[in-house]
Amino acid sequence: MTFGVIAIWVVALGALAMCLRRSPSVARRAVQDATGGLGRVLPVMLMALPMAAFVAELIPAGWAETWLGPESGVGGIVLASLAGGLMPGGPFVAFPLVLGFLKAGAGPSQMVALISGWAILGLHRTLAWELPILGGRFILLRLAASFSLPLLAGLAAEAMLPLFPGVAAR
Template sequence: MSVIAYIKRELLDRSTLFFTALALCSGLALWWLRGEEAFRVAAYSSGMLVLMIAPIILIAMVISCYVRKLLPTKHVERWLGSESGLRGLAVAMLGGMVTPGGPFAAFPLVVGFYRAGASFEICVAYLTSWTVLGLNRVLIWELPFLGFDFVLLRLLISLPLPIIAWMLAKLLTRQRNA
């Protein structure tokens, strides 16, 4: 696939175009309503944010591509495919729990696994686990601020959520494919 075809297929999709248009309209509205100085401050702040986040996104996307190319599809399908069952669910939940970082790290990994053969329901379970059971967040934020009893109870209540999400995704996938 040529670079131009890849850019057209991957980068110029509807969501990219929508958010580009939204950013341009927001910038114009800011300039019109608050003036040039407010626009410059916002543009500088957003530029600094992009510079701070870009390396994380770049590394995560490289890892996503490596996952896709390094892991043979048959192994990914065996461990994370639609026939992986409870083993796949357990791997997804554990993976989601131990994945550090924010969405800039987790989502490219999911894309890599999904394109390498992981099933939709396993990816849903992974993201749900990462969202509600993430140990990094628990250790750094929740325990110091909320205390052990609160965090333990929250984790116990949240533990079934990736399982429920996996089951619902599996059900919806079957209905859609039927």
């Protein structure tokens, strides 16, 4: 169990204790809400994690390592940034795909850029939500202002890799 998982458990159990302190009915509602959320998320995760393993096996040998591997450098970070911006789907698609790419030899800095591109640029969200609601001029401003952020995140991750030993050996 990782530190992150332990921290989430500690926070969750602390929140449950606070709900119990407030009243048993509040705690009961919170547990019911959590159970309902878990019921919606668990089936997706049960398919998403194996999907990542399948995708990792389907990626042609050496492809992820050549184009997105640690040695791909700035070119791989740029490619990952653009691919992330074009990658459709929510977190249950994006994160397992990144896991699959990592297992297939992609570099951690490149995957930081990919996730950042997905989160910041997100063409699928831009077209489906931002364009109809906020309009084209706002989208152009937002994209122009944030286009370089995934690249900068990948470069920053590359610079910080020595501070995180073992990240590349996932």
